Amino acid sequence: MTQKCKVAIVGSTGYGGVELIRFLYLHPHVEITSVISSSTSGVSIAEGFPHLTGIVDQKLDGIDIVKMAEEVDLVFTATPSGVSTKLVPQLIDAGLKVIDLSGDFRLTDGAEYEAWYKHSPAEDIYLDQAVYGLSEIYGENAAGASFISNPGCYPTATLLGLIPAIKAGLIDHRSIIIDAKSGVSGAGRGASLSFHYPEMNENFKAYKVNKHQHIPEIEQVLSDQAGEPVTVTFTTHLVPMTRGIMSTMYAPLKGEYTDQDFIDVYKQYYENRSFVRIREKGIWPATKEVFASNYCDIGFAVDKRTGRVTIISVIDNIVKGAAGQAIQNLNLMMGWDEQTGLNFLPVYP
Amino acid sequence: MTQKCKVAIVGSTGYGGVELIRFLYLHPHVEITSVISSSTSGVSIAEGFPHLTGIVDQKLDGIDIVKMAEEVDLVFTATPSGVSTKLVPQLIDAGLKVIDLSGDFRLTDGAEYEAWYKHSPAEDIYLDQAVYGLSEIYGENAAGASFISNPGCYPTATLLGLIPAIKAGLIDHRSIIIDAKSGVSGAGRGASLSFHYPEMNENFKAYKVNKHQHIPEIEQVLSDQAGEPVTVTFTTHLVPMTRGIMSTMYAPLKGEYTDQDFIDVYKQYYENRSFVRIREKGIWPATKEVFASNYCDIGFAVDKRTGRVTIISVIDNIVKGAAGQAIQNLNLMMGWDEQTGLNFLPVYP
Amino acid sequence: MTQKCKVAIVGSTGYGGVELIRFLYLHPHVEITSVISSSTSGVSIAEGFPHLTGIVDQKLDGIDIVKMAEEVDLVFTATPSGVSTKLVPQLIDAGLKVIDLSGDFRLTDGAEYEAWYKHSPAEDIYLDQAVYGLSEIYGENAAGASFISNPGCYPTATLLGLIPAIKAGLIDHRSIIIDAKSGVSGAGRGASLSFHYPEMNENFKAYKVNKHQHIPEIEQVLSDQAGEPVTVTFTTHLVPMTRGIMSTMYAPLKGEYTDQDFIDVYKQYYENRSFVRIREKGIWPATKEVFASNYCDIGFAVDKRTGRVTIISVIDNIVKGAAGQAIQNLNLMMGWDEQTGLNFLPVYP
């Protein structure tokens, strides 16, 4: 690795962007050439994020495609949905590699995107180029790719928790219920009454019930894996904490399987993957056990009484659910070990 | 009401006991004659609970059945499971009215109790006398009763959220999944590593998956209401907050029902009840909206795509889930308005 | 008390306003005639505060002085600083009694107000009429008053903690340092980045160091009590919690006084007051011990090594620091027992 990969981060003043900086700053093969924010260009990034003072305090640039094309190899777009639809095509056309953290290129069907996101979709020509970067499932597609669409936080926790059981025929994919819970950072850095500290502290809320834009993403991937259309019931809740997602998933068993059957299937499925950890029988992961790390931890509870299994999957929504997986995708894209620059232990307690 | 009802509270140093004191202290028809703790008798209750300093700082008594029989009319037993089995029969035999907040008299079948609670059950002769005090459902049984078994916190939130839909035939009771979340006070006041602040803060955990002792209580009542055996999948989680329970419940629709159908059925079902509030379409209750109050708030999300409804029910676990409902039961037992001494607004924020 | 006192609450959609509703709703001598919000008139208050659903869901009115003058006896103005300066004079001129919860009438010197608040002050003619409502200190002035300026949250905790020691000559008032900490609700209901949940959670911040507008209020009262000008060093911090203020205060001892001397002096000073509680030697109050109540709890630590005392005073900032004390002032103004409608126990845990 004689030459470092030069990257720009667009959307550096959001939580996804600043988490990219946390990891990429120490990534041995990457150089952060430019941190970009359309809204606050010209000021030091450390002004809005004092924790970066004296470490990363370069000035925020505005978006300048020509300049990026000259100076960097790859752009991370940690931009809101509706912004990436327009920005990413320009970056691609300028010959830049792109890893997009928005939801704008995850759904292959533009009409589906419009129905759930309430924005106009990107053009099909770009949607078609996007490689869906759920690393443990579609990692081989990432190798050598030049445009990766990074998965959503809820889909990451959910899909990693469901796919091995579906592929192994342990569960019936036609009756899956997903009860998901997220820390508040998932809502981004924009202040609003719902996330105002006194409103959110000591509170537990459901939101967007049956309406969350991650539903079609989950269904698209599950359908691909199951080989037939899959619909799911999916509920999202906010937990009074900053980071972490737990997906609690319910599915009917297709046979008299035990906890150990699930454990064995999942351990084998994720055998060569660094970031998925399977809990032993009777032990379920808690969100704090993956805090600030790229791990996804999964546990099981088979219930003979009801013929169902409960699968519990946790991630840090900003890491494995956003910036961490984006870097994992970069590693896979470039042919580096997937752990490069990501091998930090969870912060505990 | 010329003469006040004299009550003793056994287990005054737990969260259920101290919450009974908070409400009963201002109850117009009640006099707290004795606060009892077997472990710390002799010291002022305000020593362990400084928030009571100068308000309720009477000395804690030990358990003395004869004395209670002479001095009080009714005993609240906020004692741990396994203690009430032995204590309550003595109180009943001594002619005292009892409202028991433990789980020891909720299950009518002693064998079922033993299977889930891992303690020996109470004798059938006492189990048979217990009136199950889910106020909004079995309130008429409470009138004039002398021994009430107060429901569990999870069952209260869950059953109030499910029963009207089952009775009205809106949902199929054979395939119910309940994803429940509780604040940490539900675990009681006993310190342990799991509930140590640095372990529980910024953390979300599942526990006792498929094993929680409230499962048979929920199933017993649902079976009674449905007229046939009902089994449910039930998962419990801990939220990093002190108070509050949310039950998120999933069931298949039995027809093409709308949110409004649910709203109408529930509003009618709870028409004359003070403490159940039904949210309008597209609005779901949050736990903070019932904090420190006796309310149970319920909202709905019908999903045509999957043919299921999601029902969301919240309570304060220490109030409607314990002390508040116990006092509501006292009111019903004595023929007082059910709101007496309970008509406090939720504390917000 | 045959006729209830009819009140209007202006600013009903802030935390102070909604807390007034929580207490006044159950106040035996008060009727809430009108809840007023200039910004959201016409909609039900329960729309913005769902915890009030079915209890207090009257429509919010706009400000109409003539209508108020006809319909109510007294107005609580829980309006922001800079709004009350203009609104309160109109209410007074219309013959209404007023209890103002803003800071606009606390400082007797308009120039001082302008220097710290950065707004134009109210006219002197109105400033002169305002009775400063620190109930335990100036309660006698409230009796029969028609316009009360309710103290700030920090000044309430601080002044109740300092005045008895100054009056008794235990401490040197010329070298007082106050280190104050507040829950986030003190910042009001307006969302902003500083109070965005992910920014404030698991965080402890200092703010407005030496610049807080409560400094001149504290100094004005201490100067009045000491009989000579007093200046203090005063620092404010935000604690990741919703409610509660602690003032930790440092002062040089004027003699070889002990903890017990302080306890004795304070117990005597507050002998007939319901809401101040003095802790015994070696015990200091925590904010949770007054949560949601009108109490102010105070403890002491004399340090012979350094010749200083540390005085610790806690209140709930929205109750004793705002709405609760406002109602206490109403009670004193009307000649009712000061505990009327305020005798709720702290909510614990």
Place this chain on the structure above:
Amino acid sequence: MTQKCKVAIVGSTGYGGVELIRFLYLHPHVEITSVISSSTSGVSIAEGFPHLTGIVDQKLDGIDIVKMAEEVDLVFTATPSGVSTKLVPQLIDAGLKVIDLSGDFRLTDGAEYEAWYKHSPAEDIYLDQAVYGLSEIYGENAAGASFISNPGCYPTATLLGLIPAIKAGLIDHRSIIIDAKSGVSGAGRGASLSFHYPEMNENFKAYKVNKHQHIPEIEQVLSDQAGEPVTVTFTTHLVPMTRGIMSTMYAPLKGEYTDQDFIDVYKQYYENRSFVRIREKGIWPATKEVFASNYCDIGFAVDKRTGRVTIISVIDNIVKGAAGQAIQNLNLMMGWDEQTGLNFLPVYP
């Protein structure tokens, strides 16, 4: 660096021990040879700390001095006060290098230790060998040392915040008041009622006022720096958060100094140090800005009105206040760059 330094960690199941593992696991020059816990030897460390599953799940060893002397170069003793007094001398006598994280070797005067810690002190012969490892102040002493006593968390935040001002003559060291606040992890991993989640959540508490064992440590160092005996008033509080310490410090100015004077003096004093960051005028650090990192951030507020300065210093109590500084000391001891293995950005949000 051909050969790695082999280390053992005694007390691996406490928060200090597990944080040592988090950093040392990635330290380029260190190999963790043994993780030791006297209480739970024989089981995998990941059993008690599931976040380590699959990363560090070696078995916990018991204490075996002979084995350690053979296998490792250096021992970190993250053991409770009173344990290190006996253990560390044995390690030293066995020829091992030691970095002790307890308080047992910080005070040079055994009698002082006994007075504050209520344990028998270590023998003078060992106390005399201990190098006090406040890296930015006494770093030169660490070079080549074989036994370092790692500073306390409160002293670290406090001393780094005070010393440059004292050395430069900006403040009068005879009248310093320190108001300190800590996250709950500072109390260790032992569960007890005080730290039980429902008791500590939404609560702010003072504790050990004027009695904290870190007082003599602070005074010893300040006396050394000032060249004459210094006493301080020092109060400790618990904040409802897991990590972080803020010391808010008050001292009289010795002249008409400005904020900028302080900023200049501190920037110069810490010019070549990696982990101390000075905030600009009018900006004060918050604890979250150093979360999970080894930074100490400091800000100032000079108050002309009172002739005092308020100095605000924050650290992560488990990192710069314990494990991080211990590794910084290791680096200094071994002649490595002080940032080695510690150059992680704070985790934000």
